[in-house]
Amino acid sequence: MNATDRQVPGMLSGLLATAKRDLLLAWKRPGDVLNPLFFFAMVCTLFPLAVGPSAEQLEFSGPGVLWVAALLSTLLSLNSLFLSDFEDGSLDQLLVSPQPLPVLVLGKTLAHWLTSGVPLVIVSPVLAITYRMPMDVVGVMMLTLLLGTISLSLLGSIGAALTVGLHRGTALLSLLILPLAMPIMILGANAVSLAASNDVYTTGIWALGAYAIASISLAPYATAAALRISNE
Amino acid sequence: MWTWFHKLASPPHFYRTAALLSPWFAVPGLALIAWGTWQGLFVVPMDYQQGDAFRIIYVHVPSAYLSLMAYMIMATGGAIGLIWRMKLSHAVAAAAAPIGAAFTFLALATGSIWGRPMWGTWWEWGDPRMMSELILLFLYFGYMALRAAIDDTAKADKASAVLAIVGVVNVVIVHFSVEWWSSLHQGQTVFKRGTMDADMKTALLIMILGFTLLFGSMLLRRIRTEVLYRERRTRWVRDMILSPKGGG
């Protein structure tokens, strides 16, 4: 019985194992991945219906609409990030795991990004084209979404951790996360607009990249702390 | 030093000290505000561009400044409470939130009133300061909503502290991203940096100081209420209420 002398596997394998499990769970319940995508498409449909289908207007508002829709759709999927873990006792297991909690949290967030952010990036060109976005601008938009959704997933995980186990958590989650997420949307949507008007848009991209790096390195700690508090 | 600190952190002691301290903030604070108002309204000459409308800065600027300071107090209180597990510190954070939100609202309202003659509209989306202030108000709402949603006080304290700390980092990012955004859209700001004459500056400083002292007094009173509520089942509260003097 010298279990404590045996080497616990490195952090990377803890991260990957958690990500793999969540991806497997998403695979078995594809609805959880698809519903936010449908929601994304529907929000994009609402705007032309509300403000009119004129080409000029669509071209002008496209970047903003797509970004707002992406933000709302990510928010929708965040609610369930820790919910089932909380309900079935997996969260307890994560909290007493020999792996550091922030690493496991990062693994879960990675899986969330792969199942919410990346699909959004893949679907977005279709909707962007309906908004008459030129192809080179579509590329910029995909890049901003790719970088921005990393930060959205990570920031969102803090909110999801703070509200897990609370009644009426969904509305509260939006209230907590939207003000935090506004800078990401500002950077993303405006970079796309700048690209559309042939302006220098790289500032926005760099800022989104920096934001993503900062949130990768800081947010998991906040989320881990929040999970410990919420699970008390 | 440390014994003094620990003594102050004990709820009954703080409750009594705060009662003694509060008027020392309130009276000079109100006096300064009265003086500053008189200065601002009657002594300082009219602005050659904005006319009399600019005089609202004597409320607007101190409010905006306190809206940020209250948020800092809230986050610092939460951080101290998390790290050193000091309960009084969480009570300070809880007490600061509604006052901060009120000053944020005041800053927005005065900004909007000021904007009416300047821009010809009650609300100008292009002004980066107003935008940041509005997002700050949402951050306050989120904080208070999270507190309200958690029944257990200790848990609410800790969870909201995490949120406040994350929020502080965010306030900085919001500021810069909104500045950038506004520069793209030729946003305009009412409050131009530039020459301010000496009278105007003095009056503004008097108002800021007065508002800060008043804020200090409000904060102390709210912390007292918060402490009393949190300690409602303890012996010292019962003893104090049942004592002939009926409690301070």
Place this chain on the structure above:
Amino acid sequence: MTHKLSADNLTLIRGERCLFQGLSFAQESGGLLLLEGRNGCGKTSLMRAIAGMLSLETGQVFWDDKPVEKQRQEFHGALVWLAHRTGLKGDLTLVENLSFESALRAQSSIDVESVYERLGISRLKKLILRSLSAGQQRRVALARMLLADVPLWFMDEPFTNLDREGRALVIELVEEHLAKGGMCVMAAHQDVELEAPVNRVTIQ
């Protein structure tokens, strides 16, 4: 290698209620620490506090005479947690569930198949957990506990949802674990008869 789990002057307040105050104990390898008391008296809370999931009002928990908060990772590497909510995913198969757990833990020399055999769950390996009965799911949780191969077992009401045979099996597993020099912390509302020494902590 023997271990020691001890606690000094634990006080826990939940909401308005003080669950226990000034509680201390010391437990060496080879024995069972049994937490007793009425339903809802705070047995589970005490156990969660010992494992580091609840913050205590006062007091400290020690693992090998070192405070656990100073060595969280080592302490968590030495323990396994079994509770009413099993922490297994209903959408995953038995093997998928357990391989996730083993990826987080140190390599063990225990033969997986023989553990499945012993718990009578070999036939269920390819089934998703949701399709198993509550008792079978408990057995999967027990398998996870055995496969973790760690010295300290936390068991919260381990007899729930188990038939007579299952209960006997739990007792047998605990006896064996203690005989090998393991240690067990158990919260149970019924008494547990063991050959190994039982250290009782009663919460009023």
